[in-house]
Amino acid sequence: xxxxxxxxxxxxxxxxxxxxxxxxxxxxxxxxxxxxxxxxxxxxxxxxxxxxxxxxxxxxxxxxxxxxxxxxxxxxxxxxxxxxxxxxxxxxxxxxxxxxxxxxxxxxxxxxxxxxxxxxxxxxxxxxxxxxxxxxxxxxxxxxxxxxxxxxxxx
Amino acid sequence: xxxxxxxxxxxxxxxxxxxxxxxxxxxxxxxxxxxxxxxxxxxxxxxxxxxxxxxxxxxxxxxxxxxxxxxxxxxxxxxxxxxxxxxxxxxxxxxxxxxxxxxxxxxxxxxxxxxxxxxxxxxxxxxxxxxxxxxxxxxxxxxxxxxxxxxxxxx
DNA sequence: GATTAGATGTCAGGACTTTGACATACCCAC
DNA sequence: GTGGGTATGTCAAAGTCCTGACATCTAATC
Numbered sequence: 089x090x091x092x093x094x095x096x097x098x099x100x101x102x103x104x105x106x107x108x109x110x111x112x113x114x115x116x117x118x119x120x121x122x123x124x125x126x127x128x129x130x131x132x133x134x135x136x137x138x139x140x141x142x143x144x145x146x147x148x149x150x151x152x153x154x155x156x157x158x159x160x161x162x163x164x165x166x167x168x169x170x171x172x173x174x175x176x177x178x179x180x181x182x183x184x185x186x187x188x189x190x191x192x193x194x195x196x197x198x199x200x201x202x203x204x205x206x207x208x209x210x211x212x213x214x215x216x217x218x219x220x221x222x223x224x225x226x227x228x229x230x231x232x233x234x235x236x237x238x239x240x241x242x243x
Numbered sequence: 244x245x246x247x248x249x250x251x252x253x254x255x256x257x258x259x260x261x262x263x264x265x266x267x268x269x270x271x272x273x274x275x276x277x278x279x280x281x282x283x284x285x286x287x288x289x290x291x292x293x294x295x296x297x298x299x300x301x302x303x304x305x306x307x308x309x310x311x312x313x314x315x316x317x318x319x320x321x322x323x324x325x326x327x328x329x330x331x332x333x334x335x336x337x338x339x340x341x342x343x344x345x346x347x348x349x350x351x352x353x354x355x356x357x358x359x360x361x362x363x364x365x366x367x368x369x370x371x372x373x374x375x376x377x378x379x380x381x382x383x384x385x386x387x388x389x390x391x392x393x394x395x396x397x398x
Numbered sequence: 399g400a401t402t403a404g405a406t407g408t409c410a411g412g413a414c415t416t417t418g419a420c421a422t423a424c425c426c427a428c
Numbered sequence: 429g430t431g432g433g434t435a436t437g438t439c440a441a442a443g444t445c446c447t448g449a450c451a452t453c454t455a456a457t458c
Contacts, residue, residue, distance in 0.1 A: 117269055308407065
């Protein structure tokens with residue numbers, strides 16, 4: 089057994105130090121993705137939260153503020169200002185009033201779809217680099233592992 | 244071939260929508276990890292950047308402000324305020340002056356090591372949940388994929 | 399030795415995000 | 429119907445982080 093001068097907490101798996109932990113590598117990959125997306129989207133006049141909102145909204149039209157916040161992993165308040173900005177820019181519309189409940193469904197405008205399509209060209213190039221980086225046979229396994237990790241921490 | 248009503252950009256791999264993209268699942272897993280760590284560290288009076296700084300510093304004593312910023316994926320300015328806070332709390336020390344260059348090496352104090360060890364107990368429990376979530380035979384492959392993705396976006 | 403480039407620490411300003419709080423609206427048991 | 433629980437939208441305040449900028453220090457180049 090390991091008899092070095094480590095009276096500390098034993099890590100849950102064999103790793104020489106923090107840099108070998110799953111959490112650290114997850115953070116590192118996410119930081120790289122965030123930086124790449126930030127730079128790519130700057131040319132299109134969009135921030136990452138704005139793009140995420142448009143992308144999710146294109147896949148699931150009619151989502152409410154709270155729905156979008158959960159789907160993009162930010163607070164309702166943050167998504168609220170994002171929606172305001174996109175609405176003022178004419179990229180999406182929300183009914184001023186709604187017959188039942190408080191949730192106002194948001195839908196993309198034509199201009200919103202156009203801007204999203206232009207931005208997707210840049211972002212999908214990044215996604216393609218991610219996909220090429222992993223061995224293509226292992227891509228489904230990677231997606232499954234990410235999903236299981238996320239759900240393991242959410243219960 | 245796919246003949247649905249999609250005149251948009253074709254995604255780089257088969258996924259019904261955004262939620263199947265690698266980038267999205269990466270973001271989701273990271274958000275779950277961040278939330279879990281935030282909650283776990285609150286009991287120990289540490290923020291995630293503070294804990295990251297202590298953890299990295301324990302693995303590589305004597306790192307400078309810029310070194311720590313790069314290792315924890317924040318700006319030098321953010322790391323500077325983190326170091327100030329930890330220094331004021333007596334968890335690490337930096338020499339006021341240095342014989343050569345501007346970089347002041349930071350080292351943990353005894354109290355810093357004690358606080359880190361206490362916090363590690365909580366954080367390593369989260370890391371253990373991550374490790375259990377993935378099939379243990381695939382853990383090395385997962386770490387390799389995360390590493391390759393991060394490096395693929397950093398060149 | 400002077401100069402240029404690169405790296406570091408720090409300050410000021412602004413942008414973004416979160417926490418806390420409150421009012422409104424639905425749903426379900428009773 | 430009524431009360432409790434839950435979900436939503438929004439406001440205010442605080443915290444966090446980043447971009448831009450500048451001075452300092454080293455090392456390489458001429």
